[in-house]
Amino acid sequence: MLYYIETDERTTGGHHGTVYSLSRRDVGSLVEVWPDHGFNCLRWQVKGHDLLFSAPDWESNPLPTRSGIPILFPFPNRIRDGLFVHRDKPYRLPKNDSAHANAIHGFAPRNPWRVFGYGADTRSAWVHGDFQLSADAPEADGMWPGDGLLSVVYRMVPDQLRIEIRVRNMSDEPFPFGVGLHPYFRLPGNDPEVSRYVLHMPARSVWRLAQNLPSGEKWPVPDDLNWNRPRAVAGTPLDTLYTDLGAIHEDDGGLILRATLGHAEQPGRLELWTTADFREMVAFVPPHRKAVCLEPYTCATDAVNLQARGIDAGWRELAPDGSWAGVVECRWNPAE
Numbered sequence: 001m002l003y004y005i006e007t008d009e010r011t012t013g014g015h016h017g018t019v020y021s022l023s024r025r026d027v028g029s030l031v032e033v034w035p036d037h038g039f040n041c042l043r044w045q046v047k048g049h050d051l052l053f054s055a056p057d058w059e060s061n062p063l064p065t066r067s068g069i070p071i072l073f074p075f076p077n078r079i080r081d082g083l084f085v086h087r088d089k090p091y092r093l094p095k096n097d098s099a100h101a102n103a104i105h106g107f108a109p110r111n112p113w114r115v116f117g118y119g120a121d122t123r124s125a126w127v128h129g130d131f132q133l134s135a136d137a138p139e140a141d142g143m144w145p146g147d148g149l150l151s152v153v154y155r156m157v158p159d160q161l162r163i164e165i166r167v168r169n170m171s172d173e174p175f176p177f178g179v180g181l182h183p184y185f186r187l188p189g190n191d192p193e194v195s196r197y198v199l200h201m202p203a204r205s206v207w208r209l210a211q212n213l214p215s216g217e218k219w220p221v222p223d224d225l226n227w228n229r230p231r232a233v234a235g236t237p238l239d240t241l242y243t244d245l246g247a248i249h250e251d252d253g254g255l256i257l258r259a260t261l262g263h264a265e266q267p268g269r270l271e272l273w274t275t276a277d278f279r280e281m282v283a284f285v286p287p288h289r290k291a292v293c294l295e296p297y298t299c300a301t302d303a304v305n306l307q308a309r310g311i312d313a314g315w316r317e318l319a320p321d322g323s324w325a326g327v328v329e330c331r332w333n334p335a336e
Contacts, residue, residue: 002122003023003120003121003124003125005118006020012034012036012060013062015037015062017034017037019032020033020118022125022127022154022156023125024156024157027047027158028045028048029045029157029158030044031044031045031156031161033129033154034068035113035114036113037064037112038070038110039071039108039152040064040067040109041163042058042069044156044161046158046332047334050186050188051186051188051270052067052184052185053067053068053185053290054067055067064105065182068184070181071108071109071152072105072178072179072181073131073148073150073179074144074177075106075304076106076179076298076299077104077241077297078212079093079104079304079305080102080305081095082094082102083305085308086145092143093143097212101211102212102213108131111136112136113129114129114130114136115127115128124156126153126154129151130152131149132147133147134170145175145176146170147169147175148167148169148170148171148318150166150167151167159331159333159334160332161330163327164325165325165327165328166323167323167324168322169318169321169323172320173320174317174320175322176315178297181296182293182295183293183294184286184291184293186290186291187262189266191263194285194292195235196232197233197261197262197264198230198231198233199230199232199259199283200262201258201283202227202228203244203245203246204245205218205220205221205242206219206240206242206243207219207241207243207280212239212301216306216311218243218244224236227259227283230260230262238284239283241300242280242282242283243279243280245281255273255329256273257273258274258278259281259294267334267335268334268335272294273328273331274327274328274329275326275328277324278296278298278326278328279297279299280300280314281294281295281296281297282294282297283295299314
């Protein structure tokens with residue numbers, strides 16, 4: 001059977017834009033991508049079941065990092081006080097976290113992207129979006145060193161959503177960056193919240209946090225935040241940055257199974273696979289408790305400042321015309 005891709009125009013938050021819908025109708029698979037809202041994948045359905053949480057007021061109030069799969073670039077999470085130094089030059093970013101104390105999640109989720117191409121055939125459906133700092137985030141002028149191009153391809157098959165990510169330095173100076181995804185996962189069924197979701201996410205360490213920022217110290221994972229064996233989320237308050245990640249399994253395509261999310265009483269599990277460069281993971285349960293966020297990052301929160309202190313935090317720097325690539329894959333496994 002063929003895959004399909006369709007477009008339609010929608011007005012969201014007073015802004016009119018094109019939405020791309022990838023589908024395979026005979027098996028109830030659907031992916032919905034919103035380029036004008038950070039190239040967010042707002043919907044992923046398998047067998048007609050939604051596996052992503054979307055805020056009920058999205059159409060009127062499309063907050064860029066509260067639904068679907070926000071893409072975080074050129075840094076994930078926070079930069080302390082919105083300040084950092086690169087090659088002896090200071091840079092200042094907007095303090096746009098909820099406390100208005102730090103910069104958060106970069107420029108990519110808050111701006112329109114350009115669609116570079118899309119298609120569908122007998123094997124998959126896909127859409128390719130590009131975001132370049134100089135072209136697509138004019139407000140970033142002078143706030144970030146150099147110029148970077150982020151290219152993302154969403155590729156759908158019946159039970160998988162593959163996210164192919166590439167970063168390229170478009171300037172004649174080094175380009176520093178980190179990249180992350182912030183998916184809001186939900187499971188099929190009628191549970192209104194996540195207490196009976198079962199999480200398995202092996203990791204040896206957590207970053208010690210104060211006001212959501214790492215001190216630079218790593219601690220062994222404490223018992224109450226330990227998911228090295230599957231157990232229910234229950235009432236655990238989660239907003240935790242894990243590192244020294246383990247592997248549940250590795251496939252022959254170079255992907256590592258980093259985490260699974262199932263239900264205590266229902267079959268099936270959601271699997272999160274990544275390439276090795278996604279070395280950190282934030283586990284977060286939002287206050288509404290209708291989703292579990294499992295956020296793969298290439299670097300720690302505030303990595304640019306940690307790295308300046310001589311702490312290995314995963315911060316990357318591309319030489320002129322250099323590039324980096326990675327993959328995150330979400331799979332639904334019904335046979336659990």
